[in-house]
Amino acid sequence: MTSIPVISFVGKSESGKTTLLEKVIRELKLKGIKLAIIKHDAHRFEIDHPGKDTWRHGQAGADIVAISSPEKMAIIEKREQELTLDEVIERISPVDIIITEGYSQGKKPKIEVFRSEAHQKLLCPTGELLAIASDIPWEIGVPCYQIDDAVGVASEIEKYIRTFRNKK
Template sequence: MKKIPVISFVGKSDSGKTTLLEKVIRELKNRGIKLAIIKHDAHQFEIDHPGKDTWRHAQAGADIVAISSPGKVAIIEKRERELSLDEVISRISGVDIIITEGYKRENKPKIEVIRSAAHRELLCRPEELLAIASDLTWDMGVPCYHIDDASGIASEIERYLHSFAG
């Protein structure tokens, strides 16, 4: 099975990761790239809603609840422990790239997002970074894009994809 390249968008809270990712996802999709997103949540999240059938099934004791329609499928699995990023990645197929939001401590190439209103220091070492997206200028030997340059960042991701395939 072909290994899927992974890039993590990292940054402190309120740095603009999600806003930038929305733009980059649209840009990559316009370029014909199939992608998956894995969002890390340090808290408990809920995608099931009290009273709905899937919620009721889970409350009755089901360990895995799946809901499927012509356009989507979701699988909700109760876990004793959090899955590692690699364990989550191993469950994904059929895409050209997997992008994560978060997972700053994982050993994956990263694009660090820094908005000066939120912070002014890098979380990552330069050798961990594929690029920096910021409203500040950085001179660290790492490509630096303006935080609104979704096209430039998408091009950097495409270059990475080509190098991964080559």
């Protein structure tokens, strides 16, 4: 089990998760917080480009292909089955917080992004929610922020980081 706090941003497609998360990341970085993002993709994604060296290495049969430069590094690993969220988390280097986008079925605290045009009801039970970012008000016992309130949501995440550290 990781000693890094983890929060999942969840919501239906087109609810604004990525847009809000981009703004929250910027707010947290302004406060000096080191963070990792894990994006869940239920579909097949591709970060390698046909014809490029790393793609060619994978096509030739390499099970793991790594590419490294002075600015970044990526590892592409072929899998027979999807890793669990906890298995992905264990591969993350020390950061102050790990934020996932997706993983609505996971057991991590969640910030639900709710847009009334995309939702009929909340996806998550109240007990799983750390907060809600919504275009309509909610009175369900958890903090509710406007859907574009990145400062407020980032502040909620900072509180969670402090609480998590104090429990250790």
